[in-house]
Amino acid sequence: MRGRNHNEEDDGHHGIDLAPMLDFVLNLLIFFIIITSFIKQPGVKVTKPDAVTAEHKDNGNIIIAIRPNGDIWMDRRKVPLADVRAMVERMHAERPEDTVVIAADKDSQTGVMTKVMDEVRGGGIMSVSIGALGLEQ
Numbered sequence: 001m002r003g004r005n006h007n008e009e010d011d012g013h014h015g016i017d018l019a020p021m022l023d024f025v026l027n028l029l030i031f032f033i034i035i036t037s038f039i040k041q042p043g044v045k046v047t048k049p050d051a052v053t054a055e056h057k058d059n060g061n062i063i064i065a066i067r068p069n070g071d072i073w074m075d076r077r078k079v080p081l082a083d084v085r086a087m088v089e090r091m092h093a094e095r096p097e098d099t100v101v102i103a104a105d106k107d108s109q110t111g112v113m114t115k116v117m118d119e120v121r122g123g124g125i126m127s128v129s130i131g132a133l134g135l136e137q
Helices: 019-038 081-094 110-122
Strands: 064-065 072-074 077-079 100-103 128-130
Touching: 064 081, 064 110, 072 081, 077 081, 081 110, 100 110, 110 128
Parallel strands: 064 100, 100 128
Antiparallel strands: 064 072, 072 077
């Protein structure tokens, strides 16, 4: 019987193959990057008004929330009214097919919502929806 000598050529297996694990981690990273680009939240919770004629729409990638005190939230941060147009223009340049949903609290002022709609349309997006809760009949 011949003993194995350390100087002899090895068969090439030196531990665990990490390639499948790296592929899996890379796939997870890509998955989370894609998912976070689809989920856009305003950053605050608003109480939407009820509407009998409300329709469910699957579009609406840019969500703008208006709080009862008039605060405007986009992309999880509070923004002044003067910055809404610039943010919408930037988002519209990145993804021209996006639409806007304004989720105004039922106790917010209509004037603020009207000004936000004007800024959104001035930013280049003409498809603007108002968020409401549909009533079951």
